[in-house]
Amino acid sequence: MDIEPIAYFRSPFTSKFGIPRQSGLVSETPGRIELTGTYRQPEGLRGLEDYDYLWLLWGFSENVQAAKHATVRPPLLGGNERVGVWASRSPFRPNNLGLSAVRIARVLASECAVEVLGADLMDGTPVYDIKPYLPFADSHPDARAGFTSGRPWRQLQVVMPESMATCFTPEELSVLRQTLALDPRPHYHDDDGRSYGMPFGGYDVRFHVSDGVLTVEAWRKI
Numbered sequence: 140m141d142i143e144p145i146a147y148f149r150s151p152f153t154s155k156f157g158i159p160r161q162s163g164l165v166s167e168t169p170g171r172i173e174l175t176g177t178y179r180q181p182e183g184l185r186g187l188e189d190y191d192y193l194w195l196l197w198g199f200s201e202n203v204q205a206a207k208h209a210t211v212r213p214p215l216l217g218g219n220e221r222v223g224v225w226a227s228r229s230p231f232r233p234n235n236l237g238l239s240a241v242r243i244a245r246v247l248a249s250e251c252a253v254e255v256l257g258a259d260l261m262d263g264t265p266v267y268d269i270k271p272y273l274p275f276a277d278s279h280p281d282a283r284a285g286f287t288s289g290r291p292w293r294q295l296q297v298v299m300p301e302s303m304a305t306c307f308t309p310e311e312l313s314v315l316r317q318t319l320a321l322d323p324r325p326h327y328h329d330d331d332g333r334s335y336g337m338p339f340g341g342y343d344v345r346f347h348v349s350d351g352v353l354t355v356e357a358w359r360k361i
Contacts, residue, residue, distance in 0.1 A: 144265035145178040148197065151311070153262045153361075155201050157323040157337035160214060161228065162239035162259045164292065165317045167310065170241065170258040172266055174251040181248040188246045192272035193255065198265045199235040207233050215290050218326035226285055240272055294320050295353040306358060311340050319346065319353050 149171040152158045159165045172195070174183065187193075210221040211229040224232060241255040253269075260266075297319045303312060323337055331349045338344070338361060345357040 142267050144175060144198075144267060146172045146174045146266040146269070148172055148195075148258065148260045148262065148264040148266055150258065150260055150262040150264070151314070151340040152260075153338045153341075155230075155261060156335075157318060157339065158261055159259045159318060159321060160292075162241055163257045164259070164321060165314055166242070166257045168257055168259075168314050168318070169244070169310075170255045170260060172253040172255060172269065179251045181251055184246055184248045184251070184253065187243070187253065187271070190271040191243060193241050193243060193253070194270040194272055194277075195237075195239045195241060195258070195260070195266055196268040196270070197237045197239065197260060198267060199230045199232065199237055200263070200265055201261065203235055205231055207231055213286065214326040215287060215292070222286060236267070240277075293322050295322050295348060295351055296320075298352060298354045300355060303355065303358060306342060307340060315339055315344065319344075319355070322348070322353070324348065 150158075151169065159168065174180070207224075208231070209224055211224050211227050211231060212218050212221055213227050213229065216222070230237065237260075239259055241258045244254040244256050246253050297316050299312065299316060307315065318339070319337075324335060332347050334345055334347050334356065336343050336345050341361055342358045343361050344355060346353055346355045348354075
């Protein structure tokens with residue numbers, strides 16, 4: 140079966156590093172789905188404004204050439220313990236397909252686009268399908284959740300200089316703070332004081348972590 144993108148995603152995250160590891164973890168992260176090619180038709184979005192959430196089927200476009208294995212090391216387990224790839228949401232999957240639930244902010248039919256919140260997609264990600272989220276069929280609040288049960292994401296205290304307000308809007312700073320609090324470092328990295336860089340909103344944001352506190356050191360225009 141051959142599939143082709145029906146849209147591309149626009150996001151403040153321009154690299155894999157730092158993207159929230161699941162949709163909804165940073166609920167206010169803005170994003171935009173832009174229909175493309177023959178699918179760029181306003182009629183295709185008719186009725187979508189009557190829903191609150193969408194399922195996106197998309198491609199891990201940066202992992203196409205990466206090696207794929209039957210087991211993976213989920214970051215929630217510290218990056219050391221292995222589980223089967225089918226028992227995880229690892230981005231290293233045989234067909235490089237991702238699935239995310241996102242909240243609809245605005246349907247812009249005249250622009251053949253949908254603005255959404257809470258996505259975990261990188262800027263430029265190909266989107267292969269869009270489906271409305273149906274609470275009666277898609278929500279199972281009592282379901283077991285495997286190794287993720289009882290394992291909340293580690294939260295860091297985030298220290299950001301006040302002068303960042305001259306480069307980012309309050310909304311951008313809120314999303315950036317929530318994203319950094321989730322500890323964007325690879326979970327096998329635990330080097331206190333090591334400097335990291337994360338592209339966000341057109342800036343390279345530099346930070347280090349020490350004793351559970353993430354401190355933003357610098358930020359410069361990319």
